[in-house]
Amino acid sequence: MTELAVDIQHLVKDFRVPLRGAKPFRAVNDVSLQIQAGEVYGLIGPNGSGKSTTMKALLGLVAPSSGTCSIFGKDSLKVDSRNDVGFLPENPYFYKHLTGAETLRFYGKLCNLRGKTLEDRVTELLDLVGLQNARDRRLGGYSKGMLQRIGLAQALVQDPRLLILDEPTAGVDPIGSRQIRDLILQLRDRGKTVFLCSHLLEQVQEVCDHVGIIFQGKMVREGKLEDLIAVENQTELILQDASAELVKEIQTLIQRDGAAQLVRSGKPRTTLERLFLQETQGDQS
Amino acid sequence: MGKQQSNRWLQPRRVSVIAMNTFTQLVRMKVFYFLMIFSVIAVVAQFLDLPQYNGVEAVYTGELQILKDWCMGVMKLFALVFAIAATALLLPKDVEDRTLYTILAKPVPRLDYLVGKLTGVLLLIFVSLLLMNVMMTVVLGYRAGALLDEQVQMAVSRGWNEPAIASMRAEIQAQGVTWSLQAGVFAIFLQACIVGAVSMLLSTFSTSTLFTIMVSFMTYLAGSFQADAAEFYRATAEAGTTTLTSVLMKGVALIFPNYQLFNITDAAMQGQVIPLAAVMDLTGLTAFYVVLYTLLSWFVFSDKEF
Amino acid sequence: MKLWRNIVVVFLVLLAAGWVKSPWEEGKQRQFEQQGLVWRPLEPDVKKKIGQTCAVVALGGLRSVVASFLNLSAYGSFENRDWVKLSEKFDLIVALQPRTTYYWDVGAWHMAYNAAMDYKENESLPAARQEALHRAFVLRGRSFLERGVVNNPHEWTLLSSLGRFYGTPSKYPDYAKSAAAYERAWKTGKARNFEARAWLYSLARVEGKQREALALARQLFVRDRNRVDTLCCLLFVLEWSQPDAPPTLELLRRCFENESQALRMLRTYRENNAEMLPTAGVEHAISLLESRGVKP
Numbered sequence: 007m008t009e010l011a012v013d014i015q016h017l018v019k020d021f022r023v024p025l026r027g028a029k030p031f032r033a034v035n036d037v038s039l040q041i042q043a044g045e046v047y048g049l050i051g052p053n054g055s056g057k058s059t060t061m062k063a064l065l066g067l068v069a070p071s072s073g074t075c076s077i078f079g080k081d082s083l084k085v086d087s088r089n090d091v092g093f094l095p096e097n098p099y100f101y102k103h104l105t106g107a108e109t110l111r112f113y114g115k116l117c118n119l120r121g122k123t124l125e126d127r128v129t130e131l132l133d134l135v136g137l138q139n140a141r142d143r144r145l146g147g148y149s150k151g152m153l154q155r156i157g158l159a160q161a162l163v164q165d166p167r168l169l170i171l172d173e174p175t176a177g178v179d180p181i182g183s184r185q186i187r188d189l190i191l192q193l194r195d196r197g198k199t200v201f202l203c204s205h206l207l208e209q210v211q212e213v214c215d216h217v218g219i220i221f222q223g224k225m226v227r228e229g230k231l232e233d234l235i236a237v238e239n240q241t242e243l244i245l246q247d248a249s250a251e252l253v254k255e256i257q258t259l260i261q262r263d264g265a266a267q268l269v270r271s272g273k274p275r276t277t278l279e280r281l282f283l284q285e286t287q288g289d290q291s
Numbered sequence: 292m293g294k295q296q297s298n299r300w301l302q303p304r305r306v307s308v309i310a311m312n313t314f315t316q317l318v319r320m321k322v323f324y325f326l327m328i329f330s331v332i333a334v335v336a337q338f339l340d341l342p343q344y345n346g347v348e349a350v351y352t353g354e355l356q357i358l359k360d361w362c363m364g365v366m367k368l369f370a371l372v373f374a375i376a377a378t379a380l381l382l383p384k385d386v387e388d389r390t391l392y393t394i395l396a397k398p399v400p401r402l403d404y405l406v407g408k409l410t411g412v413l414l415l416i417f418v419s420l421l422l423m424n425v426m427m428t429v430v431l432g433y434r435a436g437a438l439l440d441e442q443v444q445m446a447v448s449r450g451w452n453e454p455a456i457a458s459m460r461a462e463i464q465a466q467g468v469t470w471s472l473q474a475g476v477f478a479i480f481l482q483a484c485i486v487g488a489v490s491m492l493l494s495t496f497s498t499s500t501l502f503t504i505m506v507s508f509m510t511y512l513a514g515s516f517q518a519d520a521a522e523f524y525r526a527t528a529e530a531g532t533t534t535l536t537s538v539l540m541k542g543v544a545l546i547f548p549n550y551q552l553f554n555i556t557d558a559a560m561q562g563q564v565i566p567l568a569a570v571m572d573l574t575g576l577t578a579f580y581v582v583l584y585t586l587l588s589w590f591v592f593s594d595k596e597f
Numbered sequence: 598m599k600l601w602r603n604i605v606v607v608f609l610v611l612l613a614a615g616w617v618k619s620p621w622e623e624g625k626q627r628q629f630e631q632q633g634l635v636w637r638p639l640e641p642d643v644k645k646k647i648g649q650t651c652a653v654v655a656l657g658g659l660r661s662v663v664a665s666f667l668n669l670s671a672y673g674s675f676e677n678r679d680w681v682k683l684s685e686k687f688d689l690i691v692a693l694q695p696r697t698t699y700y701w702d703v704g705a706w707h708m709a710y711n712a713a714m715d716y717k718e719n720e721s722l723p724a725a726r727q728e729a730l731h732r733a734f735v736l737r738g739r740s741f742l743e744r745g746v747v748n749n750p751h752e753w754t755l756l757s758s759l760g761r762f763y764g765t766p767s768k769y770p771d772y773a774k775s776a777a778a779y780e781r782a783w784k785t786g787k788a789r790n791f792e793a794r795a796w797l798y799s800l801a802r803v804e805g806k807q808r809e810a811l812a813l814a815r816q817l818f819v820r821d822r823n824r825v826d827t828l829c830c831l832l833f834v835l836e837w838s839q840p841d842a843p844p845t846l847e848l849l850r851r852c853f854e855n856e857s858q859a860l861r862m863l864r865t866y867r868e869n870n871a872e873m874l875p876t877a878g879v880e881h882a883i884s885l886l887e888s889r890g891v892k893p
Contacts, residue, residue, distance in 0.1 A: 022598060065396050068596040085298040085400050093396035099388040101312065103319040115308040116397045160393060170396075351754060353699030357668065360697060364662030371659070450822055455789070462787060496603070518626050521619070545615025546608075549622050555634045560661065561696045569634060572625055576618075583614050591603045 009078065011168050011199040012041040012064060017073035019059050033059045035223035036073070041201055041216070043078075043167065046194050048214035048231075049203040056223040057203040058096065061172055064201075065093055077168060092161030096172040098153065102146035106137050106156055109145060110163055117164035131159040136185065151182030158189060169193065171202040175209055180282050187213055208279075211235065244274060300400050306407045309394075313411025317377055323415075326369065330423055333365040335430070351442075352466040352562070355435055359466075359560045362427040363475060367556065369423070370416050370483040371511065377412045378490035379503035386498060386597060395597075402589045409491050409585065416483050424476045428468050435467030466562040474570050475559025481577040482553040486511060488584035489548075495591040514550035517543060548580050636696070660693040667693075668700065671707075680712035684737065691745065698752050701745030709738025709762055735768050746778075756782035757792050764799045766873050775799035776806075790822055801831055801875055811835040818852075829853055830866040830879070837878030845882055860886040861893035 017037045020030040034056040041047045049057050062068045064075045066082045080087035100109055110128045114120075119127060132138050135155040140148065148156065154174060161169055174190070175183040190200055190213050204210050210217065217234055219227040227234065245252075253271070260268050317323050385391040394404060439460060446456050490507040497503050521544035527537040552573060559565050629635045667690045674683040687704035694700060716722065716730035742759050749755055756778050762768065764775035779796035782788045797817060801810040814832040817823040833852040836842055853859035863883050867876060 062392075062597065065392075067392060067395060069594060085398050088396060088398040089298070091396060093393060095389045095392040095396075097389070098393060100390055100393070101316060101388075103316050104312075112308065112312055113393070113397060116305060116394065116399055118304070157393075164397070353702060353754075356697050356699045357665065360661040360694065361665040364659065364665055368659055368662050451790075452822065458787065459789075492607070496600070521623055521626070525623070542612075544623075545619055546611045549626060551635055552622070552625055552629060555629065557661065557694075557696065558634045563633065565634065566632070569629065569632070576622070576625070579618065583610075587607050587610060591607065594599070 009043045010040055010076075011043045011045070011078060012039070012047075012201055013074075013076045013079075014039050014060070014064065015074045017060065017063055017075060018071045019056075019063060019068060020071045032223055034063070037220065037223070037225050038073075039218055039225065039228065041199060043199050044194070044197050045216055046190065046200040046202070046214045047216045047218070048210040049201070049218050049220055050205060050207060050210055051203075051220035052205060055220045057220055058172055060220070061093075061170055061201070061203060065091065065170065089164075090167045092164070092166040092169045094154070094157045094161045094169070094171045094174060096176060098157045100145050100153065100156065100160070102144060105142050105144050106132060106148075107141040109156060110159055113160045114163045119164065127163060127165075131162055134162070135159045135189065151178045151185075154178055154182065154186060158186065162193075166198075168199045168201065171200065173204055173206075174202055175204070175206060180279055181286065183209065184279075184283065240269065298398050298400060300402045301406060302403060305399060305403050306410060309399075309404060309407025310410035310414060313381065313408050314414050317412065317415050323377075326373065327419060330365055330369045330419070331426065333361070335426065352438070352463055355431065355438065355463075355466040356561065358431060358434060359427075359472070362423070362431075363479070363556060363560050366420055366423050366427075366476065367479050367482075370420060370479050371486060373416055373419070374412065374483040374487035375490050375504055375507040375511070377415070378409065378487045379494050379507060380500045381408050381412070382491070382494045383498050383500050383503075392597060401593050405491065405495075405588050405592060406585060409487060409581075412487050413480075413484055416487070417480055420476060420480055420483075424473070428472075431472075432468045435463060439463045439467075465564075469559075469562070469564075471559045471563065471565040474565040475556040477570065478553045478556045478559070478573055481573050482550060484577050485514075485548055485550075485580045485584075488581045488588075492584045492588045492591070495588045495595065510547060511550065513543060513547045517547045517549045518551040520544045521549070548576075552576065664690045664693040664697070664700065675707060675711065678715055680708070680715065680734065683707055683712070684741075687741070691741075691748075695745075695748040698745065698749055698755050701742060701749070701755055702758055705738040705742035705745065705758065705762065707738070708741060709735045709768065713738070713768075732769060738762065751785055753782040753785040753788040753792065756785070757788060757795070760792070760795055760799065764795070764802075764872075766871070770802075772799045772802040773806075776803060790817075790820075793817055794823060794825070794828055797828070798831065798872065798874060801835065802873065807835060807838060811839065826862045826865060827874070830862055831874055833859075833863070833882065834875050834877050834879060837882070838875070845878070845885055849882060849886070856886055856889070856891045857893060860891050864893060 015038050017034050018032070019034040020032050022030050037056070037060055039047075039049075049060065051057050059068060063070050064077065064082050066084075066087070069083065075082035077087045078090050080090075101112070104112060107128055110131055111124060114124045114127060128141075129138075132141050135158055137152060137155055137159070140152060145153065145156065158171075158174070161171070171190075175186050178186065187209060190202070193200060194213075194215075200213075202210075202214070211231065214231050216229065217227075217231050218225055243256075257268060257271070260266050382391075385394070391404075395401065442459060442463060443456060446459060451459075486507070489510050490503060493506050493510075494500075494503045497506075520540040524533075524537045524541040524544060527533050555565055555569060555573070626635070667686050671683055671686040671690065674680075674686060684704075684707075687700065687707070690700045691697075691704065713731045713734040716734060717727050719727060719730075722730070739759075739762050742755065742762055745755050746752070746759055760775045760778035760782060762775075763771045763778060776796055776799035779792050779799055782792045783796055794817060797810060797813045800806050800813060803810075811832075814828065814835050817828060818832050829852050833848055836848050836852065837845065842848065849856060849859045853862065860883065863879050863886075866874075867879050867883065870876065
């Protein structure tokens with residue numbers, strides 16, 4: 007059995023409401039989830055459903071009202087559990103007065119990296135996220151997409167086994183968004199565990215292996231992505247350079263089978279995103 | 292990579308990384324530039340703008356006195372304002388910008404974070420005071436030297452004997468650059484350390500920078516008044532006339548630090564000799580308060596949620 | 598809830614820590630006050646104390662900056678001849694920085710000299726007003742300086758200034774007080790020989806103190822450095838004024854190096870006596886020397 011990267015058991019988090027006599031607001035209501043090492047897990051839900059709170063509990067930024075969270079077996083409330091984690095918060099700003107390289111160096115030093123090891127790591131990460139040209143520019147001059155990428159680099163600085171990403175593509179343009187998604191897939195291929203949360207469902211669909219749907223603090227649905235989104239009783243066939251006669255023949259075959267039914271035929275549509283990328287990058291996806 | 296490091300509290304390297312980052316952050320802030328430039332000009336302005344009276348018989352070392360008054364006053368004002376304002380904005384800024392999350396998501400104990408922040412501010416105050424002190428020392432040394440030459444020349448021309456000249460030389464030099472004057476500057480720094488620590492404690496309670504600044508300033512005033520409060524209580528207790536007011540005064544005396552002790556700066560400015568023991572006492576007292584307030588800050592900050 | 602819990606805990610810990618540190622801190626305060634390292638400003642009357650002391654203490658270590666600013670501002674008042682404002686500013690300045698002798702000196706000088714003279718020469722005022730204001734400001738300057746001395750009892754420069762203020766003939770002199778001030782200045786052990794001589798000059802002008810003045814003059818005369826013209830002449834005058842004084846010529850020889858010097862010094866003494874020092878016997882001595890054909 008592979009190691010559990012994340013183990014959240016019956017997490018409950020209540021927040022006090024400033025009004026006198028009001029009941030506390032339950033942001034997370036008995037949520038349990040496990041993430042195996044090497045998986046990409048997506049936690050999705052509308053705004054205010056408890057996604058960020060769950061992540062913060064995992065990182066020790068908030069203390070659970072009850073329940074436990076652990077990372078690779080270490081209790082989230084202990085500092086030691088953070089050795090193996092890299093975190094990218096939602097809409098981060100970082101220190102504007104630092105350059106890209108200085109930022110990574112700062113976080114690297116906090117993780118006890120030093121000297122040549124640190125410098126090499128900084129260069130490697132800047133290459134990975136595509137910010138070599140901006141390494142000596144202050145973060146105050148970075149675009150949103152660049153900030154997200156430097157954020158990702160910072161999360162990776164100590165080469166953690168687990169990455170926690172809160173809305174990694176929020177507010178980023180399609181190109182930047184695609185780059186981030188490609189990066190996540192790369193990391194998965196390198197054996198990293200990724201725990202991300204988002205309300206951009208299409209993007210989650212493209213990268214995640216496992217998905218959990220959280221709504222009003224409760225986990226309402228959870229499981230492998232493929233299992234969840236497969237429309238059980240439908241089959242898809244996509245043909246290229248098929249003649250009209252062949253199509254007619256297939257339609258006849260379907261009619262002959264009593265149980266099956268032709269739902270739809272016609273030209274498949276590309277997505278607007280693919281079109282955009284095609285036009286702006288000459289991407290053939 | 293990411294070797295298993297010790298995550299014990301107060302790892303020096305981690306604290307110094309945060310401290311240096313804070314230092315750099317403050318230095319690169321425009322506000323700091325303006326404050327620094329203002330202070331430099333204020334100190335240097337002494338060279339130019341001193342009102343010169345002709346006819347005052349006994350100016351003598353008086354001009355050195357007011358030069359010191361001015362420069363040390365500027366230094367004290369700068370240190371105070373900076374200790375309060377810079378510390379007050381650091382934590383709220385990190386929370387607002389969410390940089391705090393990324394730092395605490397790394398294996399950084401919260402105590403290290405607090406100590407690093409405070410150290411960064413105090414380091415900046417120290418360096419700034421050092422700079423201003425050097426400038427003041429140069430100007431003062433020059434002025435005292437000029438005065439000494441002028442007075443010695445006059446004395447020689449009037450036929451003074453050696454002991455008299457030596458006595459006058461000692462008197463002028465006592466108003467010039469002395470170790471006691473440096474002790475006075477050091478006392479300014481020590482007081483700034485306590486003020487900064489108080490400000491940090493207040494900022495762990497409140498996320499409003501303005502609120503922290505106002506309350507920090509009020510605690511500074513209270514601390515300046517503390518010795519009188521203690522004295523008031525002592526007098527009424529001895530006379531047996533304890534009232535609610537005097538009990539309140541005792542409360543003030545207990546809670547707030549006694550900032551009047553740091554007014555040895557004034558004595559240093561007047562050319563008095565400051566004993567080393569006094570400096571050691573103040574250093575010890577400062578250490579006590581800084582540790583106390585830092586631990587209390589940690590207590591509040593350690594289970595703060597973001 | 599947690600916020601209030603934290604506030605209470607912090608408050609209690611501060612109280613407890615305060616209980617621990619209080620005796621030591623209060624002891625240090627007393628010790629520092631004794632050593633003169635810190636001080637609370639002295640205010641003679643209680644009403645003032647309540648108003649100013651709170652503000653002064655509250656400003657704490659920022660006193661010196663505020664005093665410096667006020668000093669600059671006072672210079673403006675000086676240029677504008679706004680004497681009342683100037684006096685008020687200096688009152689505040691010395692309340693803030695009672696130990697900076699410069700402020701006491703300059704403030705008193707402004708009042709007793711600049712302001713007083715300005716009123717005296719102010720054509721737009723009737724003569725009686727001119728005189729009244731002149732006197733008022735001279736006295737104001739003097740009492741200002743007196744307060745300075747009370748705050749800084751060991752500062753010879755202030756005592757010397759006070760002596761001068763009391764000893765100027767055109768400024769309603771009180772030579773007894775002048776002599777007392779110079780004496781205190783001299784006895785601090787840090788004053789110059791000038792203060793000792795000034796003590797003598799003032800003492801010599803006090804009714805009924807001739808014997809003391811003579812004793813002092815003799816004492817000072819012993820040292821070469823003190824044998825300035827004025828002192829030699831004054832010694833001669835005081836000796837000559839004694840009922841059992843020796844003959845004039847002998848006195849002249851005692852007090853001066855030679856007759857020629859004596860004649861020169863005495864003539865100058867007689868002509869330049871703005872200080873209004875006693876002159877008994879000077880005319881007689883000059884006539885005697887001239888009749889002997891002495892050339893200055």
